[in-house]
Amino acid sequence: MMPRVAVMGGSVGGLTAALVLRDAGCDVTVFERSSAALQARGAGIAALEATLRYLTERGGRQVADVCSSTNWIRFLRADGGVRHEQRHRYLFSSWNTIYRSLLGLFDPARYLLGREVTGFSPSADSVRVTLADGSATDADLLVCADGVSSLGRARLLPEVRPSYSGYVAWRGTVPEQALPATTRERFGDAITYQVLKDSHILVYPIPGLDGALTPGERLVNFVWYVNVAEGGELDDLMTGQDGIHRAVSLPPGAARQSAVAAMARRRARCGRRGRADRAGPVGARPARPRPGAARPVPGDRRQLAVRRHVPARRPTAHLRALRAGKLASRLLSHSPGRDPSCP
Numbered sequence: 001m002m003p004r005v006a007v008m009g010g011s012v013g014g015l016t017a018a019l020v021l022r023d024a025g026c027d028v029t030v031f032e033r034s035s036a037a038l039q040a041r042g043a044g045i046a047a048l049e050a051t052l053r054y055l056t057e058r059g060g061r062q063v064a065d066v067c068s069s070t071n072w073i074r075f076l077r078a079d080g081g082v083r084h085e086q087r088h089r090y091l092f093s094s095w096n097t098i099y100r101s102l103l104g105l106f107d108p109a110r111y112l113l114g115r116e117v118t119g120f121s122p123s124a125d126s127v128r129v130t131l132a133d134g135s136a137t138d139a140d141l142l143v144c145a146d147g148v149s150s151l152g153r154a155r156l157l158p159e160v161r162p163s164y165s166g167y168v169a170w171r172g173t174v175p176e177q178a179l180p181a182t183t184r185e186r187f188g189d190a191i192t193y194q195v196l197k198d199s200h201i202l203v204y205p206i207p208g209l210d211g212a213l214t215p216g217e218r219l220v221n222f223v224w225y226v227n228v229a230e231g232g233e234l235d236d237l238m239t240g241q242d243g244i245h246r247a248v249s250l251p252p253g254a255a256r257q258s259a260v261a262a263m264a265r266r267r268a269r270c271g272r273r274g275r276a277d278r279a280g281p282v283g284a285r286p287a288r289p290r291p292g293a294a295r296p297v298p299g300d301r302r303q304l305a306v307r308r309h310v311p312a313r314r315p316t317a318h319l320r321a322l323r324a325g326k327l328a329s330r331l332l333s334h335s336p337g338r339d340p341s342c343p
């Protein structure tokens, strides 16, 4: 008899596990809490080898089918001028593209939406999985792929708790075609970093919402990491326009205007300090959150996420960003005439 596998969580982790186990001859069912098809979350994804392995080795996809690529890594000064650049090839995709590609390879009848797992109890040779609708199912194996607030981890490793890492990420996407040509050109073939006081920004192109990879039809993904002290300031930031406080992330457009305005003031302060040699097109039209950008533009996925350390290695773009951020800081510390309050 085929081993029965229940997968809790139907995002990219759960789907990948489901596909690999299915191919290995298991009878796999995915239980996903969300009642509607999952929407783009996290926007850009650094396309590491592990992220693409199933799609390229088993799914018949080419890297070029699902990834945008850039040939440069570039660090900008606060005024938008280039501080440093060098050739380096990176691959990027989007959560949307990876998810849709994986989902398309899995049997829809085995991918169950609106099925939240509320508990599980192992016995000698199986595990009983209970669902929010009161039903239960038995499996030989339960895969817990239920994300950062994992029920599985809480039950199996209760001593392991996420803790706040001290910074939040403002993130969003802008259609390439909404940018001036010079800005589009500057961002189109690079992962671009800018290190600011207590924060840094990175920008890179990702596939369009429909998966488009042609330059000009893609999205430009931006993430602005900002240090925020735990306590009142963080609580305030994580409380949306609806008055609801969220622990991990706010949905697109939910951030309060006061928080968006504070970010805009921060950007303006840095822009003023860099005015002396503001010549670059990027400094003139930065692709960052501004009050004006609060109005939805097509493809805008602005949202706020708090990073929490979780006891797992997460192959995410932001980890790369942190490493590159350290590199950038080192570069900055060697630069003459640096403004310490707003590099």
Ligand SMILES: Cc1cc2nc3c(=O)[nH]c(=O)nc-3n(C[C@H](O)[C@H](O)[C@H](O)COP(=O)(O)OP(=O)(O)OC[C@H]3O[C@@H](n4cnc5c(N)ncnc54)[C@H](O)[C@@H]3O)c2cc1C
Binding pocket: 008, 009, 010, 011, 012, 013, 014, 031, 032, 033, 034, 038, 041, 042, 043, 044, 045, 046, 095, 115, 116, 117, 118, 145, 146, 147, 148, 151, 249, 303, 304, 305, 314, 315, 316, 317, 318
């Ligand atoms: C705001 C934000 C931005 C991010 N940005 C990036 C990025 O730029 N690059 C990058 O590589 N990664 C990014 N990430 C992380 C990215 O989302 C993860 O790398 C990826 O989605 C992890 O996939 P996963 O399957 O492990 O978990 P998740 O995507 O978190 O999915 C977990 C799934 O489990 C479901 N679930 C939870 N509990 C239950 C339950 N009890 N029963 C059934 N289903 C359940 C959830 O509905 C969800 O669909 C970001 C995450 C967030 C929140």
